[in-house]
Amino acid sequence: xxxxxxxxxxxxxxxxxxxxxxxxxxxxxxxxxxxxxxxxxxxxxxxxxxxxxxxxxxxxxxxxxxxxxxxxxxxxxxxxxxxxxxxxxxxxxxxxxxxxxxxxxxxxxxxxxxxxxxxxxxxxxxxxxxxxxxxxxxxxxxxxxxxxxxxxxxxxxxxxxxxxxxxxxxxxxxxxxxxxxxxxxxxxxxxxxxxxxxxxxxxxxxxxxxxxxxxxxxxxxxxxxxxxxxxxxxxxxxxxxxxxxxxxxxxxx
Numbered sequence: 001x002x003x004x005x006x007x008x009x010x011x012x013x014x015x016x017x018x019x020x021x022x023x024x025x026x027x028x029x030x031x032x033x034x035x036x037x038x039x040x041x042x043x044x045x046x047x048x049x050x051x052x053x054x055x056x057x058x059x060x061x062x063x064x065x066x067x068x069x070x071x072x073x074x075x076x077x078x079x080x081x082x083x084x085x086x087x088x089x090x091x092x093x094x095x096x097x098x099x100x101x102x103x104x105x106x107x108x109x110x111x112x113x114x115x116x117x118x119x120x121x122x123x124x125x126x127x128x129x130x131x132x133x134x135x136x137x138x139x140x141x142x143x144x145x146x147x148x149x150x151x152x153x154x155x156x157x158x159x160x161x162x163x164x165x166x167x168x169x170x171x172x173x174x175x176x177x178x179x180x181x182x183x184x185x186x187x188x189x190x191x192x193x194x195x196x197x198x199x200x201x202x203x204x205x206x207x208x209x210x211x212x213x214x215x216x217x218x219x220x221x222x223x224x225x226x227x228x229x230x231x232x233x234x235x236x237x238x239x240x241x242x243x244x245x246x247x248x249x250x251x252x253x
Contacts (some may be wrong), residue, residue, distance in 0.1 A: 002056060002057075003050070003055050003056055004028070004055050004056065004156055006030060006154070006156060007028035007029065007030060007050065007054075007055030007056075007156045008029065008050065008055075009029055009047070009048055009049050009050045009076075010029055010033060010036055010046075010047075010048040011046070011047050011048075012036060012037075012039075012040035012044075012045065012046040012047075013045055013083070014040060014043050014044045014045040014046065015043045015044060015045060015084075016045070016083075016084050016085040016086065017043075017044045017045065017084060017085070017086045017087075017088070017246065017250065018044065018045045018046075018047065018080040018081070018083070018084030018085075018086065018087050018088070019036075019039050019044050019045070019046045019047070019080075019087075019088045019089075019090060019246075020047055020049065020073070020076050020077055020080050020087065020088070020089045020090065020099075021035060021036055021046065021047065021048040021049070021090050021091070021095075022049060022051070022073060022076075022089070022090070022091035022092070022095030022096075022098050022099055023048070023049075023050070023051065023054070023091075023092055023093075023095050024091075024092045024093030024094050024095050024096075024115075024228075025093055025094035025117075025165070025169060026054065026061065026157055026158040026161060026162075026165070027054065027092075027093075027155070027156070027157040027158075028050060028054055028055035028155075028156040028157060029048040029049065029050050029055070030154060030155050030156045031092060031155050031157075031228050031230055031231060032048045032090075032092060032095075032230060033048065034230055034231055034235065034239075035090070035230045035238075035239060035242070036048045038239045038243075039239075039242070039243070042243055044246070045080065045083060045084050047076050047079060047080045049072055049073065049075070049076035050072065051069045051072045051073075051095075051098075052064050052068040052069055052071065052072045053068065053069075053165075054158075055156060058138070058158055058160070058162065061158060061162050061165055062137065062162045062164050062165060063164075064165065064168065065168055066168045066169065066171055066172035066175075069094075069098060069172070070098060070101065070102075070172075073089075073098050073099075073102055074102075077089070077102065077106065086109045086250065087108045087109055088108065088109055088110045088111070088112065088246055088249075089102055089103060089108050089110075089111050089112070090111075090112040090114070090242065091112070091113060091114065091116065092114045092115055092116075092228070092229070092230060093114070093115050093116065093117060093197070093198060093227065094117055094169060095114075096112070096113030096114055096115065096116030096117070096189075097113070097116055097117045097118075097172070097173060097176050098172075098176075099111050099112070099113060099116075100113055100116070100176060100179070100180065100183065100187075100206070101172075101175070101176045101179050103183050103185045103187075104179035104180070104182050104183045105179075107185075108185055109185075109186070109246075109249050109250070110185060110186045110187070110188070110245060110246065110249045111183075111185050111186070111187050111188075112187070112188045112189075112190070112242055112245065113187070113188070113189045113190070113203075113206065114190050114191075114229050114230065114238065115190070115191055115192065115195055115197070115198050115227050115228070115229055116189065116191070116198070116202060116203065116206060117169075117173060117198055117202055118173070118177065118202040118203075118205040118206050118209075119173055119177065119202070119205070120166070120169065120170050120173065126170065129163065129166060129167050129170060130167060132163045133163040133164045133166070133167045136163055137162065137163060137164070138160040138161065138162060138163065139160065139161045139163055139166070140160060140161075141159065141160060141161060142196065142197070143196075144226065145194060145195065145196035145197060145226030145227055146226050146228070146232060147194065147224055147225055147226055147232050147233045148231075148232050148233045151228070151231040151232050151233075152228065152231065155228065155231065177209065180206065180209040180210050180211065181209060181210070181211045182211055183210055183211050183212055184211050184212055184213070184216075185212060185216075186212065186216040186217070186245075186249050187210055187212050187216065187217045187218070188217075188218050188220070188241065188242065188245045189203050189206060189207055189217070189218065189219045189220070190203075190219075190220045190222065190229060190238055190241060191203035191219070191220075191221065191222065191229075192221070192222040192223070192224075192225040192226060192227070192229055192232075192234065193221055193222065193223055194222075194223065194224070194225060194226055195225075195226060195227045196226065196227065197226070197227035198227060200221075203219055203221075204219065207219050218245075220237075220241055222234040222237065222238070225238075
């Protein structure tokens with residue numbers, strides 16, 4: 001299985017605080033690379049994983065189950081744990097959903113969800129997705145929502161959605177939603193009001209259902225970015241908020 005050039009995972013050794021970065025659905029580690037570079041400069045050990053079936057070929061993407069994506073997270077988690085003592089898990093879009101799910105299963109110091117999915121839709125095709133997945137292999141992506149038109153030039157992602165992968169994503173999100181009330185980890189959620197890929201209402205839905213105490217969870221709204229907040233105009237606001245979140249938890253612990 002050949003990985004597309006520059007879509008490889010990345011690792012930056014640092015101190016004993018580890019940050020696991022998870023990219024989004026149909027994308028690659030490139031969208032998390034700027035955040036990884038920033039956190040590495042702050043001294044943290046950073047691992048940006050590549051989810052199974054991503055950054056290679058559409059045929060690989062099409063045959064994966066959601067458990068394969070989560071196994072990528074779990075593999076990265078164990079690798080990071082081998083060299084660090086404190087652990088933060090940070091995900092974008094579906095990566096944020098995977099980060100939350102992981103926090104319901106393993107102890108982490110903190111979890112960050114960026115532009116995170118609570119549920120798909122609204123879309124009239126969702127109820128017939130199992131049928132669509134059998135007859136229509138791919139669906140077109142919508143128009144990009146970049147506020148900085150140059151920000152997405154080096155982002156590596158598939159040009160279409162696999163309907164079978166969307167079906168797997170929908171199955172995973174149902175499980176993820178049931179896991180939210182058992183999470184008691186400090187949580188930071190960030191979402192742009194201009195996100196056209198994942199409705200902004202997803203963030204308060206996650207927030208309301210989290211088991212984390214009110215004092216330990218926070219929402220931050222952005223106004224000058226689209227969906228990929230790690231590369232758009234609010235980039236530094238996002239990065240600094242994550243750094244402050246990590247520092248605050250470490251200082252209190």
